[in-house]
Amino acid sequence: MSSYLSEPELKKFVDSLPTRRLAAEALIRDRRGRVLVVEPNYKSDWTVPGGTVEAGEDPRTGCFREVVEEIGLHLPAGRLLVVAHGVAMGIWGDSVSFVYDGGVIDADTPITVQEEELLGHRWVAPGELEQYVRSALAHRLRTGLAALEDGTTAELVDGPR
Numbered sequence: 671m672s673s674y675l676s677e678p679e680l681k682k683f684v685d686s687l688p689t690r691r692l693a694a695e696a697l698i699r700d701r702r703g704r705v706l707v708v709e710p711n712y713k714s715d716w717t718v719p720g721g722t723v724e725a726g727e728d729p730r731t732g733c734f735r736e737v738v739e740e741i742g743l744h745l746p747a748g749r750l751l752v753v754a755h756g757v758a759m760g761i762w763g764d765s766v767s768f769v770y771d772g773g774v775i776d777a778d779t780p781i782t783v784q785e786e787e788l789l790g791h792r793w794v795a796p797g798e799l800e801q802y803v804r805s806a807l808a809h810r811l812r813t814g815l816a817a818l819e820d821g822t823t824a825e826l827v828d829g830p831r
Contacts, residue, residue, distance in 0.1 A: 691765040691778050694733030695720035695807075696772030697751060697814045698743075704777070704793035705811055707802050708740060716802035718811065719743075719772070729768040737772065741791065742782035745772055751814035754806075754826040769814045 675683065696707040696719045706756055707716045715827035719740045723732035734747045748771025756765035781791050796799070806828045813824045 674729065688764065691762060692723035692729055692732070692768070693721060693765065694723055694729040694768045694770060695738070695803060696733055696737050696745070696748075696829060697769055697811055697818075698737075698745070699705075699774050699815075700777040700793050702793075703796050704778070704816075705799065706775075706781075707794050707799075708783065708790060708791045709789040710787055712787065715804050717807065718803070720770075723768075730770060732763075733770050738785045739776075740788060742824035743775070743779070745775075748773055750823050751809050751817040752824045752826060754810050754828060755802075756806075756828050761787070767810065769810050771814075 690761070695717075698719065700706070707718055709716050719737045721736040721740070723729050727735070730747050730750070730825055733752050734745060737743055737745055750768060751771055752767075752769035754767040754769070756762065756767065758764065777793055783789070783791055792802075799811055803811070809828075810826060813826060816822075817824050
């Protein structure tokens, strides 16, 4: 007699496992060290290029696909800088956000914002990020900047503890 689960039993088990939403963000800088932020039309706080990772897509691909869609830039897919776990984040549940190096571009590089989602963009000094983005995102971005400096990859945990 086999101890393996039947197909229906395996499906029931898999369906019972927790799920996490995935997002990926690009940390794009100018030559002065400022961070590119974008203003969405669907919420009050600013964000950075990137977004939800689609089913069947890895986070790096999703990140740089979103960069092309949102701001029209075809950037080299940089290395992973930060993995941030959002734990028990209210309506969003559990999530994982990946921050990738979007590289350094000239501040006057033409940026075409996706009008369906974005109102505009601007360059922001790292010390002023909280004036535009949520504090958790500002923390991820500054952690990403530190990871660029020391060659590491950081892991963060946000949410209730």
